[in-house]
Amino acid sequence: GPFWAFPGGYCEPDSISDKDDAVREGHQEVVGAAFDEPQSIPRDRVPVADPRYRKSKDKMRPNLFIANYLGGEPTAGDDAKRIRWFGRDEFQEHLVPWHRPLGEILATHWHA
DSSP: OOOBOOOOOOOOTTOSOHHHHHHHHHHHHEEEEEEOOOEEOOSOOOOBOOGGGTTOSSOBOOOOEEOOEEEEEEEEOTTOSOOOOOOTTTGGGGBOGGGHHHHHHHHHHHTO
16 A cells, blocks of 8 residues: 655744644645644754655654544545554554654653
């Protein structure tokens, strides 16, 4: 089947905080659902070899945030084609290759 990517996006030049950027990007990609305040997963920033930036000398070094689902009917927003739930024990095998390092960090965080 198709591979999936975490919802995400970019920091705005005038943003107040990374957390505000995470909330904004989450609302752009997943609509119709409520989540609590996102929490950053502290870690070293792992470079992500996103194929959209193959010609760039800079690699992306993303922040990783998690939030708890509180309810509602999530659907794909403007910046996403589709969304899908995955269980903690299965999500990593479905990730696009460049998000797999982030998946490993998330799995380690859940099992800590």
